Amino acid sequence: MKLKKFSLRTRIFLAMILLVLLASVLISAVAIYQYSEQSQDYHKGRLERKEGSIQTHLKRVLNGRQNTWEVKTANIPYIFKEEIYNIADIHKLQINLYDLEGGLLISSKAGLQTEVAEKCLDAEIMNAINNTVEFNSESELTRHRYVDKHRENGELFQSSYTFILDQKSKPLAILNIPYLEKDDFLQKELEEFLTRLGFAFMFVLVTAIVIAFWLSKYITKSLKTISDKINTTRLEKRNQKIDVDDTSEEISTLVSSYNSMIDELEESAIQLARSEREQAWREMAKQVAHEIKNPLTPMRLTVQNFQRKFNPEDENIHKKVDEYSKTLIQQIDTMSAIASAFSNFAKMPAQQSETLNVVKIVKLALDIFNEDYIVFQAESEEIIAKFDRSQLIRVVTNLVKNSIQAIPESQTPKIEIKVGTEAGKVFITVADNGVGVSEENKNKVFEPKFTTKTSGMGLGLAMVKNIVETYKGTISFDTEKDKGTTFKVTFPKA
Numbered sequence: 001m002k003l004k005k006f007s008l009r010t011r012i013f014l015a016m017i018l019l020v021l022l023a024s025v026l027i028s029a030v031a032i033y034q035y036s037e038q039s040q041d042y043h044k045g046r047l048e049r050k051e052g053s054i055q056t057h058l059k060r061v062l063n064g065r066q067n068t069w070e071v072k073t074a075n076i077p078y079i080f081k082e083e084i085y086n087i088a089d090i091h092k093l094q095i096n097l098y099d100l101e102g103g104l105l106i107s108s109k110a111g112l113q114t115e116v117a118e119k120c121l122d123a124e125i126m127n128a129i130n131n132t133v134e135f136n137s138e139s140e141l142t143r144h145r146y147v148d149k150h151r152e153n154g155e156l157f158q159s160s161y162t163f164i165l166d167q168k169s170k171p172l173a174i175l176n177i178p179y180l181e182k183d184d185f186l187q188k189e190l191e192e193f194l195t196r197l198g199f200a201f202m203f204v205l206v207t208a209i210v211i212a213f214w215l216s217k218y219i220t221k222s223l224k225t226i227s228d229k230i231n232t233t234r235l236e237k238r239n240q241k242i243d244v245d246d247t248s249e250e251i252s253t254l255v256s257s258y259n260s261m262i263d264e265l266e267e268s269a270i271q272l273a274r275s276e277r278e279q280a281w282r283e284m285a286k287q288v289a290h291e292i293k294n295p296l297t298p299m300r301l302t303v304q305n306f307q308r309k310f311n312p313e314d315e316n317i318h319k320k321v322d323e324y325s326k327t328l329i330q331q332i333d334t335m336s337a338i339a340s341a342f343s344n345f346a347k348m349p350a351q352q353s354e355t356l357n358v359v360k361i362v363k364l365a366l367d368i369f370n371e372d373y374i375v376f377q378a379e380s381e382e383i384i385a386k387f388d389r390s391q392l393i394r395v396v397t398n399l400v401k402n403s404i405q406a407i408p409e410s411q412t413p414k415i416e417i418k419v420g421t422e423a424g425k426v427f428i429t430v431a432d433n434g435v436g437v438s439e440e441n442k443n444k445v446f447e448p449k450f451t452t453k454t455s456g457m458g459l460g461l462a463m464v465k466n467i468v469e470t471y472k473g474t475i476s477f478d479t480e481k482d483k484g485t486t487f488k489v490t491f492p493k494a
């Protein structure tokens with residue numbers, strides 16, 4: 001799983017825990033490495049100290065009053081015949097003495113090494129002794145010294161080789177000290193240290209988890225508040241500003257930017273609403289003026305014709321007056337219908353929700369139509385919903401009227417109305433086999449004043465959409481050119 005899929009709070013939490021774990025691993029690795037280096041330094045120093053002490057002890061024997069032998073290589077076995085065991089016992093190390101050619105002179109056979117000392121040194125060791133020169137920090141002189149390291153039976157041995165010098169600083173013999181590196185006490189000390197370190201890290205880890213949880217929650221709390229506010233921000237309502245205390249400078253900057261955006265958004269919403277209202281009233285005024293002008297023109301022509309042809313002595317004067325009057329009354333009724341239509345459109349449907357049988361109400365709405373090509377179907381005899389009875393009738397009648405007017409006279413009309421339920425909602429469909437809706441007019445169907453008919457004001461479908469959305473419903477349509485259109489209304493069940 002990618003890290004970016006985690007929330008910011010989770011990433012902060014995991015990052016802090018990972019840092020603690022990484023620190024614990026690094027410190028443990030450094031501790032182990034340090035103990036390893038310390039162990040090597042300890043054994044190296046211990047071997048040098050032991051070697052120096054044995055060298056001093058051997059010189060005391062060589063130059064002591066008890067020694068009656070001449071100090072030379074051949075007499076070494078006689079000089080140290082008894083003393084070498086005492087020296088080995090005192091220093092707890094095996095001591096081997098070789099002549100300058102690498103032949104064994106005498107050995108203490110210390111208990112730390114069970115194998116018998118070699119009778120003769122290898123040529124490689126002899127070359128290494130002669131060619132390796134190092135500085136002795138104690139005597140501040142250079143010396144020939146070689147340390148051979150090898151592993152036997154899983155144990156590490158060091159074997160040092162140095163010259164024993166006489167009083168004239170000439171090589172007398174080769175001192176070999178085998179040394180076993182025993183790390184038991186260092187290993188135990190390391191295990192104890194790592195155990196204590198483990199307990200300390202467990203405490204630090206638990207503390208880090210608590211702190212990481214609190215810190216990540218504290219950091220993301222302000223961000224979540226901002227996120228929640230942004231998610232609820234809407235153009236059509238008044239939005240509240242964010243008020244967050246005790247935040248960082250970055251969060252404060254973000255909050256200030258959001259609050260400034262809210263002020264700008266509110267001002268823009270007010271300007272947009274004002275502009276939309278003004279535009280709506282302009283369009284409404286244009287439509288009203290257009291619709292009123294239509295009947296005024298024939299009324300004017302009728303009155304002018306009446307003035308021009310009026311003759312009181314005409315025997316058909318009463319008949320002509322009746323005809324003129326009927327024409328004027330008809331146009332006045334048209335103007336009254338226009339005024340009523342715009343009044344009904346402007347009036348929002350009252351949300352007087354009542355529990356009713358949708359099937360029954362739709363049938364009632366269809367009773368005003370006498371056309372035999374109107375077919376009604378329902379999934380069941382009773383589908384209950386909450387809707388205003390008169391508004392539901394208005395929705396059905398407007399849709400059916402629209403379908404009737406969409407069918408050309410040259411075609412056999414057919415209109416199907418269906419009522420049913422799906423996904424917890426009630427649906428009403430009105431399908432016709434009319435001319436359909438062209439591609440360029442699909443986005444204008446529910447706009448006020450839009451119509452493709454020669455008569456009418458284009459308010460029917462806009463009114464239906466207004467009513468349906470008031471009751472938390474939706475209206476949509478599917479159309480096919482010259483094959484028909486199906487309008488579908490859905491709204492919640494009771």
